[in-house]
Amino acid sequence: GAVVSQHPSRVICKSGTSVKIECRSLDFQATTMFWYRQFPKQSLMLMATSNEGSKATYEQGVEKDKFLINHASLTLSTLTVTSAHPEDSSFYICSALDSSQGYQPQHFGDGTRLSIL
C-alpha cells in the first residue's frame, strides 16, 4: 500500500520551456502532498505543501510564480516549473499522505530529474 507515482522520471529541455511534473497517489487519498527539491549530494528541501482544493503554501525563498502547484483532486498534484532556466535543474520529488488519518509518515515518489540546457 501507500504507493506514490511520479511522472516523468526524467526531463531534458531548453531554457525558457515550462515543465509539468505529475504526482499521483495510487491506492490512497492524498489530502496533502509535498514537493521537494534535491541538489546533488544534498538533502531534500521542502518547496511547498499542497492540500487538496486549496492554494499551496510555499516555503520561504520559493517563488510561487515560478513553481506553480495544483492539487485539484485527492489523487493528483502537479508542479509546473515555468520558464525554466539552467539553475532550475535539480531532482524534484513529491510525497503524499492522507492527513484525515492523522499525520502518518510521508510516502515518496521516485523523483523527476530535470535538466535545463
Place this chain on the structure above:
Amino acid sequence: GQQLNQSPQSMFIQEGEDVSMNCTSSSIFNTWLWYKQDPGEGPVLLIALYKAGELTSNGRLTAQFGITRKDSFLNISASIPSDVGIYFCAGQSSNTGKLIFGQGTTLQVKP
C-alpha cells in the same frame, strides 16, 4: 531552512560489520522517521518512531527515539552490499505533517 544534524556524513565499511548513525535536533518532534534513498530514486521509509524512548526493529535495522524527543539513532547489523545508499533521518511536525530532514549519511559496503 531548518535541518537536523545527522552524523556521520559518510561511512565506508566491510560487509558483515555493524553500522550506527544518529540525528539530533534543537526542536522537539513527535515523530522521527528513517528513510533510505538509492541513486535516482525517492526515499523509502525504513522505520517510524512515535514515542519517546521507543526502540523499534525492522529486520537488521534498529532505531530508537530519544527520551527528550530531540534525537534518534539507527543501527544496521551485519551489513550487506545492498545496504549501500543514503540514509536520512527526518522529524515530522504533528501540526502540519511537514518533514525536516537531516543531511544524510552515505553508506558504502565493501564485499
